[in-house]
Amino acid sequence: MISIARLYNIFVMEQSSYGSAISRRLNTTFAALANPTRRAILARLASGEVSVSELAEPFAMTQPAISRHLRVLERAGLISTASDAQRRPRKLDARPLAEATEWLEAYREYWEASFLRLDGLLGELKAANKKRKRPTARLR
């Protein structure tokens, strides 16, 4: 069911690579994603380049506070400044998201399997419930 070999590879990779580039990038990517404002900024940028003042607009936050979030996203390589020298809009760089998705994908088989087990369990419970209810139905 689950690709143990693949997960074990990740385990070994993670352990031997406290300093490895991918492991460090995953640290900063996941840390950057652990905040709702930063996730909202990324979602906004997925539709195209946006200036900092436009990015700040929907939030009840000062521009310095937004700028701090932008710096975290920038350091994680998730956004960069687009080429328009005057507006200096920000744009989404999706490569770290691809790496994070790949890391999580190794667990897909695991959680799909556990949901299937849950589904199976629910099915069994429903069937058992029906059996129990049958006499009552006959009495109607």
Add this chain to the structure above:
Amino acid sequence: MISIARLYNIFVMEQSSYGSAISRRLNTTFAALANPTRRAILARLASGEVSVSELAEPFAMTQPAISRHLRVLERAGLISTASDAQRRPRKLDARPLAEATEWLEAYREYWEASFLRLDGLLGELKAANKKRKRPTARLR
């Protein structure tokens, strides 16, 4: 190409839901994943239930340090204590990983599209390079 509607929904959801359950769960899940030791522990648990001392073994870390990481994972709902009352092994709970994967999946079309653009660009550059090199080839 990119499902803007879906991303916009996420954007609106995130904004209106500083307190929403999913948004808070994503905060704790991503924060828990932002550490190589915790990711290694999850990978180890994907192969089955493991006792705390076995979990600590491969790390150059004291057991209290490992216990702190386990508490972070536990608070994020990523692990729990299995039913064996004596060994109290930990087991993986994959539901938060499923939610995090779903959040990241909204960006898949985005980064797949940008990698395709990069591929296209590389193709064009190679083609342009070949054209430029043709005269040199004739001189050989």
